[in-house]
Amino acid sequence: xxxxxxxxxxxxxxxxxxxxxxxxxxxxxxxxxxxxxxxxxxxxxxxxxxxxxxxxxxxxxxxxxxxxxxxxxxxxxxxxxxxxxxxxxxxxxxxxxxxxxxxxxxxxxxxxxxxxxxxxxxxxxxxxxxxxxxxxxxxxxxxxxxxxxxxxxxxxxxxxxxxxxxxxxxxxxxxxxxxxxxxxxxxxxxxxxxxxxxxxxxxxxxxxxxxxxxxxxxxxxxxxxxxxxxxxxxxxxxxxxxxxxxxxxxxxxxxxxxxxxxxxxxxxxxxxxxxxxxxxxxxxxxxxxxxxxxxxxxxxxxxxxxxxxxxxxxxxxxxxxxxxxxxxxxxxxxxxxxxxxxxxxxxxxxxxxxxxxxxxx
Numbered sequence: 138x139x140x141x142x143x144x145x146x147x148x149x150x151x152x153x154x155x156x157x158x159x160x161x162x163x164x165x166x167x168x169x170x171x172x173x174x175x176x177x178x179x180x181x182x183x184x185x186x187x188x189x190x191x192x193x194x195x196x197x198x199x200x201x202x203x204x205x206x207x208x209x210x211x212x213x214x215x216x217x218x219x220x221x222x223x224x225x226x227x228x229x230x231x232x233x234x235x236x237x238x239x240x241x242x243x244x245x246x247x248x249x250x251x252x253x254x255x256x257x258x259x260x261x262x263x264x265x266x267x268x269x270x271x272x273x274x275x276x277x278x279x280x281x282x283x284x285x286x287x288x289x290x291x292x293x294x295x296x297x298x299x300x301x302x303x304x305x306x307x308x309x310x311x312x313x314x315x316x317x318x319x320x321x322x323x324x325x326x327x328x329x330x331x332x333x334x335x336x337x338x339x340x341x342x343x344x345x346x347x348x349x350x351x352x353x354x355x356x357x358x359x360x361x362x363x364x365x366x367x368x369x370x371x372x373x374x375x376x377x378x379x380x381x382x383x384x385x386x387x388x389x390x391x392x393x394x395x396x397x398x399x400x401x402x403x404x405x406x407x408x409x410x411x412x413x414x415x416x417x418x419x420x421x422x423x424x425x426x427x428x429x430x431x432x433x434x435x436x437x438x439x440x441x442x443x444x445x446x447x448x449x450x451x452x453x454x455x456x457x458x459x460x461x462x463x464x465x466x467x468x469x470x471x472x473x474x475x476x477x478x479x480x481x482x483x484x485x486x487x488x489x490x491x492x493x494x495x496x497x498x
Contacts, residue, residue, distance in 0.1 A: 347371025
């Protein structure tokens with residue numbers, strides 16, 4: 138049998154293979170363990186492998202590509218429509234062949250080890266920041282039970298907590314004081330770990346030309362640049378246009394059209410929510426800095442002035458989403474042309490060399 142294409146339903150221990158000919162017609166199904174899968178590919182000549190872009194897919198894609206096999210990763214959310222009747226591993230593998238036969242689904246780019254390492258750093262930092270926020274909120278709630286309100290803001294709140302626990306005459310009972318100090322120490326340990334991760338990201342950004350280009354854009358800092366490089370490898374050649382790039386973040390309006398009527402609603406919020414969150418926060422910082430400059434009688438220019446005018450016509454949240462959309466399109470142009478935005482020399486050195494995270498005293 139001439140097995141030119143193999144669709145694989147990935148799993149941790151057991152893999153379902155749908156073996157097809159050159160016309161993507163199913164010829165055989167196999168259920169193999171991990172050692173059997175490796176042995177099977179060592180014995181058979183396969184020209185193309187189709188997989189869902191799910192957990193461990195990029196690892197297997199790199200492994201198959203090193204053997205000279207063409208790898209196609211399809212978005213998992215688009216494959217469900219091709220599953221017939223009940224969901225089984227065999228049906229999922231056959232659905233991959235049906236989706237590939239249509240040829241209308243844009244494949245996912247295979248990530249390198251460096252890209253996945255960068256993404257891992259971001260995920261670790263995000264989880265530690267979430268845990269830090271939980272611990273601070275826990276202390277806020279417990280302090281409120283003893284009649285001690287805390288100031289708003291994470292860093293200000295941690296400083297207040299430190300002072301209250303260090304004061305032996307405070308209203309905190311001795312029974313719980315030791316445990317509260319342990320929670321505070323846990324917060325400081327998390328902050329130190331986050332600081333270490335951000336230092337690693339800053340060191341990478343100094344060596345990455347794409348990060349330097351991105352960080353020349355207003356609203357794009359260390360986290361935005363490294364996260365975007367982790368997702369795109371610093372190239373936008375596989376995107377059709379700047380709008381396609383912005384829609385990949387879920388920052389373009391949802392469309393509902395029929396006949397001559399066309400309705401554009403809120404942003405779609407599809408795609409990478411982490412990158413969309415970073416772009417939105419970057420847009421908020423640009424708006425806040427532009428408003429502060431205008432209050433000091435310094436008239437902003439460029440996209441800052443555009444965002445403030447839009448905010449005056451609509452509202453703050455709409456202006457933030459629109460500015461995030463525009464920043465995403467600027468990122469596309471900068472990566473496409475390999476040219477920095479404006480004159481970034483001073484701002485770039487400040488962004489790369491800044492202290493990533495101030496530890497609580």
